[in-house]
Amino acid sequence: MAKWLVSGPPLLYLLVFFAVPALIMVLASFRTPGEFGGLAPLVDEAGRLDLNTESYVRLLTESVYAQVFVKSAWYALLTTLACLALAYPLATLIAKSPKKHRDLLLLLVILPFWSNFLIRIYAWMIILGPNAALARMVNGVLAWFGAGPVPLLFSAFAVLTCLVYVHLPFMVLPLYANLEKHDQALLDAAQDLGANAWHRFWRITFPLSLPGVYAGAALVFIPALGIFAIPDILGGPDDTLIGNLIKQQFLETRDWPFGSVLSIVLTLAALLLAGIAAWVGRRGAAGAARA
């Protein structure tokens, strides 16, 4: 009884604000778009239930949508790899620094969360803007090599840079949590057995850090897959991702059924990836726990 009193409210909250809307969305995905947007009546004038799979058919037949999905996955993958490449040395540095400094360094990693998400994206508009020092420097160097100026803003470069910037802490934190637990004796033993620095990393540290890598990859890839604000603000015309497409369907084109279909597919893709990450992570963790 007490158990239900404690877990009841959050369950109710999830039911009302997550499960029910999700079901409404599933229902909407089978309905017909309204004449002026929104949804056509569920029961038409002839009294028939108006449910169809037209929106699903459209998704599968018009290849442009699959292309947007692939592009989104590609951007998310690039973001994940860039975050991993940047976060690994950073997390190693924090894990190896003296204990008294670690908290401060971790605080610095999460410090960007203290300012608003959109403000941080707009800040990148200024940093990458055509009159900013960065763009001038880059184009100055390019001109020196005889190449024409390139815009940094409103490009795939701007979108990816900001995606990496926003998601970096989500890779650093799980990696740090993993690396911090590593036993120095294992590296000493490896070195004693003839392993140089590269072999010590590649054969010992990296395989043991895989659970952290998987956790970080899931935390970066899944949100990056559905993001819309960053390509909206910093991207060019070619940088429409699945998140933008969904937003367009609901707010601009006002084709709610198709927007629902896109959302459902995105959610299923994210669920699938999270499931794979959890499964691989558990296998990795089982290996790492073998101490």
Add this chain to the structure above:
Amino acid sequence: MALLEIQGVTRRFGDFAAVDDVSLAVEAGEFFTLLGPSGCGKTTLLRMIAGFDLPDAGRILLNGEDLASRPPELRPVRTVFQSYALFPHMTVEGNVAFPLQMASVKASERPARIAAALEDVRLIGFGKRYPHELSGGQKQRVAIARALVTHPTMLLLDEPLAALDAKLREELQVELINLQKEVGIAFVYVTHDQTEALALSHRIAVMNHGRVEQLDEPSKIYGFPRTKFVADFIGQCNLFAGPVTTNDGAIVTVDVKGLGSVRVATRATIAAGATGTVALRPEKIRIAPSAPLDTPDNHFRGKVADLLYMGDVTVYRVETPGGTRIEALLANSQSGRAKFFEVGDAVEMSWSVDAGHFIAE
């Protein structure tokens, strides 16, 4: 030329000298033990041999070559760590294969080498297991197999049995002795456990405060401790200190406060008036209910103040009228009863001049 020569090695941490001007040599095929209490510098010395730490002064030579410029991975020595330090993500085979891979041993030669190493430590059939599927003793065997598989010049063992329970420790001690004989590689063994050191070693260096107090064979260390520290640290020992009253060239008499004159055979050239200590092992004392019939060299009365019944032996702490407590040990095998005396019994203690060992200050 000795296999390993340590020449005047010092290692300081701030003002503290963890290893203080240590010189010693380890011969090929020797089972050499560094023995001492925690903080005596034995592990620091071992880490310097392995290359994880560098001396502030002095040299470490292996086969005549100064090791200073060689990092650990390029030294032909291997370490067995107290924590086993097995790679948790590799099987037993993977662990043992690791040093072979690092040494670029051909893949075709590896299986035979791994099998031989696992056979040496009697772990045949365990190759596919992961470290978490092994017991403590098995893990330690894997660590030893892993260290020996590349046939190093020397094996360094850092308290390898400390984490195991007493019974298993004894079993592994016997195996270590046999293994060392079999492979013929010099072992440098670090321990704080004096019985382990006595049982295993060809020679022992007893360390204290970063210095070697005595370097000798186990029987010499036990029977003829050169300093009070060695006498006290190795086994139980009664230490009777006081001014020397006479020295006739063969027997020294020491005047011990609260006890009286204690006579001990020695060839020490010590003058009357100087201070000295008589070290006397508890098992060397005869303890009886009545005065001994012969005329022993040393003879004292006392009362049993307390006793420790250990099963095979009983340790009696006897208090003399002067207030000195003397520890005496009696094997229970000779008594029909569980023990000879009870607390409060009056007893007579005696020992010959040869029983004790004189230590000049």
